Amino acid sequence: MKTPYFLISEEKLNANVEDFKKALQDLWPNSTLAYSVKTNSLPWLLQYLRDTDVFAEVVSDEEYQLARLCGYSDDRIVFNGPIKGEETFQQALLGKAVINLDSVKDLEYLKKYGKDTEACVGIRVNVNPKVFDSKDIGYEEDGFRFGFSEEAGDFAKALNCIQNLYSSPNIGIHLHCNSITRSVNVYIALAKYAVELVRKYGIKLSFIDMGGGYFGGVEGKPTPYDYISAIKNELMKEINPNETRLIVEPGSAIIGSAVDLYTSVLDVKDTNCSRIVTTDGSRVYVDPLWAKTRYMYSLQSADFNRVPLDKQIVCGYTCMDHDRIMIIKNETELHVEDKIIYHRIGAYSMTFGGMFIRYYPDVYVKLNNGIHKVRNRVSVEDYYKINS
Numbered sequence: 001m002k003t004p005y006f007l008i009s010e011e012k013l014n015a016n017v018e019d020f021k022k023a024l025q026d027l028w029p030n031s032t033l034a035y036s037v038k039t040n041s042l043p044w045l046l047q048y049l050r051d052t053d054v055f056a057e058v059v060s061d062e063e064y065q066l067a068r069l070c071g072y073s074d075d076r077i078v079f080n081g082p083i084k085g086e087e088t089f090q091q092a093l094l095g096k097a098v099i100n101l102d103s104v105k106d107l108e109y110l111k112k113y114g115k116d117t118e119a120c121v122g123i124r125v126n127v128n129p130k131v132f133d134s135k136d137i138g139y140e141e142d143g144f145r146f147g148f149s150e151e152a153g154d155f156a157k158a159l160n161c162i163q164n165l166y167s168s169p170n171i172g173i174h175l176h177c178n179s180i181t182r183s184v185n186v187y188i189a190l191a192k193y194a195v196e197l198v199r200k201y202g203i204k205l206s207f208i209d210m211g212g213g214y215f216g217g218v219e220g221k222p223t224p225y226d227y228i229s230a231i232k233n234e235l236m237k238e239i240n241p242n243e244t245r246l247i248v249e250p251g252s253a254i255i256g257s258a259v260d261l262y263t264s265v266l267d268v269k270d271t272n273c274s275r276i277v278t279t280d281g282s283r284v285y286v287d288p289l290w291a292k293t294r295y296m297y298s299l300q301s302a303d304f305n306r307v308p309l310d311k312q313i314v315c316g317y318t319c320m321d322h323d324r325i326m327i328i329k330n331e332t333e334l335h336v337e338d339k340i341i342y343h344r345i346g347a348y349s350m351t352f353g354g355m356f357i358r359y360y361p362d363v364y365v366k367l368n369n370g371i372h373k374v375r376n377r378v379s380v381e382d383y384y385k386i387n388s
């Protein structure tokens, strides 16, 4: 197999899905596991998850239509985000998707098209960051971007709008928060906030969507069981699990730990300052936000008897000086054709980074019966077609 390529472990992927399913089944059977498509929207993955009974959580018309193309019926889609288009909104309403309202436009579409539908609608809540420990959450000063703020009065307005539209509305709430730590405490705080809202507004919830942002498949970190039990402990104070469906939308926890990237060393040289190792990987593939400094990695070399070097700077294929993937210390001296394998990089990687200088690499999946290619690297001809 020619590097660079991603390799998905079906075994790990399946274990991550099963961990969530088991936690939900044991603790809150009236629940839905929805996969966050943006985290990795590889069609093979979406089809695999569809076949394992996982819903798709989407945040654009394009992701919605991709999920449909991958075989999800509308009623197995959770439609989120503030940029929903009018036509897809109508389709989602008619098809009984879960729709979490996140903009004034969403409310207008609901008023225009929702009247005689059995809409399954929730309100994305703009959670006050003060409810969290500041070490867990960013945006402490300026607050989150998404949802309707209770404190600013917009949550009540959205609620009113839905209640005026339906005599016995199926109202849900959606509370996704991106945290820095993925700590269980974030979900305890979110659940407490939800309980307060439910008490204050006397809402009978058809569903509560706790969003994504969990760990999964990572030793020493919280498990789906830890998160769901903590959420349940708090929600049970006001919410009956038999009457209110619990939705969770993990992305990284499903695919993150199940993917490795295989790269090769293309060139090794010394400058007056450093040992530079140029590879066919790139931060474009593993770190599209250009923010990471550490990776879980392993090295494959024909000869591990080489003397280790104090410091080697591993760089990517792009001709950008800051495409420095990582600095490795006290490692075997790398030579041309050695391999560097990055582990647990399935989230926000293979379908996030753009096609820059070189194009998308191959993706393989390791199944019981061998290794299969599930995405062909993008050729120059493909690239030309897409861009002309």
Ligand SMILES: Cc1ncc(COP(=O)(O)O)c(C=O)c1O
Binding pocket: 036, 039, 057, 080, 176, 178, 211, 212, 213, 214, 249, 250, 251, 252, 253, 347
């Ligand atoms: C609404 C929503 N749900 C789920 C997720 C998935 O998050 P993660 O991949 O961290 O689980 C995100 C990511 O930002 C999100 O915005």
